[in-house]
Amino acid sequence: MRILHTNKSTSYIKMKILRFLLLFLIIYFVSTSCQENEKHTIHEKIKEDTNSILDSLITIRRDLHQHPELAGKEKRTSQIIANYLTDLGLEVKTGIAGYGVIGILEGNPTGKKVAWRADMDAISSDFKDPVSFKSLYEGIQHGCGHDVHVAIGLGIAKVLSMNKESVDGTVYFIFQPEEESFKGAQNMVNSDFFTLLELDEIYALHITALPVGQITTKPNEVFAYQKRIQLNFDKGITEENISELYSKIRNSISRVGEGTLPWKTELAFDPSLGITSPETIFNDYLFVEENFILDSTETEYQLKSFLYETRNSNLNKLLPQIENVIENSELSENYKEGFYIQENPTVLNDEALTTAAIKTLDSVYNTTAVAKSYGQIPYFNDDFYYFQQKIPGVYFLLGGSNESKGITAMNHAPNFQVDEESIKIGVQVFSFLLIERSKNKK
Ligand SMILES: [Zn+2]
Incomplete structure (x- = not known):
């Protein structure tokens, strides 16, 4: 009897649980579909x-x-x-x-x-x-x-x-x-x-x-991170020397995919090369802008240019990398100092x-x-x-x-x-x- 009673009681509880579950599911689906309808x-x-x-x-x-x-x-x-x-x-x-x-x-x-x-x-x-x-x-x-x-x-x-x-x-x-x-x-x-x-x-x-x-x-x-640098040189060199050094810096520190041109923003929305394509050329790059400004004071040349970098982790390494290129060049003696003049998040x-x-x-x-x-x-x-x-x-x-x-x-x-x-x-x-x-x- 006891066993029978227990079984009876277990199935009664099971029924209750099932009913509750069914009710819960109905409420869930009705409210979800109401929310969906409301949304539409x-x-x-x-x-x-x-x-x-x-x-x-x-x-x-x-x-x-x-x-x-x-x-x-x-x-x-x-x-x-x-x-x-x-x-x-x-x-x-x-x-x-x-x-x-x-x-x-x-x-x-x-x-x-x-x-x-x-x-x-x-x-x-x-x-x-x-x-x-x-x-x-x-x-x-x-x-x-x-x-x-x-x-x-x-x-x-x-x-x-x-x-x-x-x-x-x-x-x-x-x-x-x-x-x-x-x-x-x-x-x-x-x-x-x-x-x-x-x-x-x-x-x-x-x-x-x-x-x-x-x-x-x-x-x-x-977007890419942007940094603007200024590099100062004494006047014992020519503008041409600086231009050559700048090309060297660009070639040494840039990181771009082979054959890609991430500075060509007219391609940024191209269906196959632009940002909405998984094959985009606009990810993982660092480039130094092609043009620079050269100001000349009485005592020095001041080169100013922009750097574009997609990775935050690399940002602080850029100036030491540039200075490394300068130190290994013929202009190392003429280099005075370098610093960032603008840094945009x-x-x-x-x-x-x-x-x-x-x-x-x-x-x-x-x-x-x-x-x-x-x-x-x-x-x-x-x-x-x-x-x-x-x-x-x-x-x-x-x-x-x-x-x-x-x-x-x-x-x-x-x-x-x-x-x-x-x-x-x-x-x-x-x-x-x-x-x-x-x-x-x-
Ligand atoms: Zn705008």
Whole structure:
């Protein structure tokens, strides 16, 4: 009896467990499929809302393009931004580190504090601008696409305002001045107001010469590290001697794959050699720039040049390597001293957050949202790094070129132009990302 009773009791418990498990599974699948449906519904809504405001964003972008302002002088741009964000009903802070503006969208307070950063300054340029809405200010142009960044940032703020009930956390729209001078991000991060924010995550993008709408990013370094050196020599030698020595230095310390030309940035977005190809020529290199500047004072020659390096671990070895080449040359007696005159950190994407952000986007775009990047682009950089030093952040590259329209969005290059379709893609994709990332989940 006892045994029988025990068996009976065991099977009763088993039944209970089975029922519980079944119920758990049903609840799990129903809630997961609800979450998935909800995700797709909000995604569709974002697409519609973006389409409804696209013309107005293009108007804003063209107006900014006609009124470009240099680093530190973004007065008009910041007023336009502040007015737009105020009209959306956001809390707006102005005058942060110069003309910086932050708009705060309060969603459900249970979520995270996520931020979107857009830079807003233009560059000195006399290139012929191929568009009809040309700059009205001589010698100043939006030759890096920051007018498009502002339009996308405002567009995301608008779309999120239209979908406030879906925003679980607080979203901060950071409009940063002085990117081109590499001062704005650092100044904003160090401002009293910013220090109080305690953000959980930060995101940004840059328009590039990828095909329009294509997005790419990678964990860790996005660009190469940059160092600028100065080497001083006495005047007992000729400029020709220095030029020969410089060639020797370049040949000795450079590390590039055979037959590859990582300094050719026009190849950075090439489908087979560029950063989105596993065969890219833009990984694992060190090169010394071909050109150098030679200043001559009464007592010395001062050679100045740039070094580009993909590996952080090698950075501190560069000057000793260069000095080793000089010491083994005929000019060793004429060499006085060498030092770095400029050292820029590089955009450094948080590894876990990059993976999470890509996964979020892939969940609605069927794994096609973000192309994997395998390389680091030389010459380019972004002071977004200073935000990433304080807050885990991800920096995306967004394509703005369109071969069929004759548009190449190679930043700072002559004929730099952006296909405005990129504004639509940017607003759609990153509105969705911010809504999903604001949710209080890991
Ligand atoms: Zn730029």
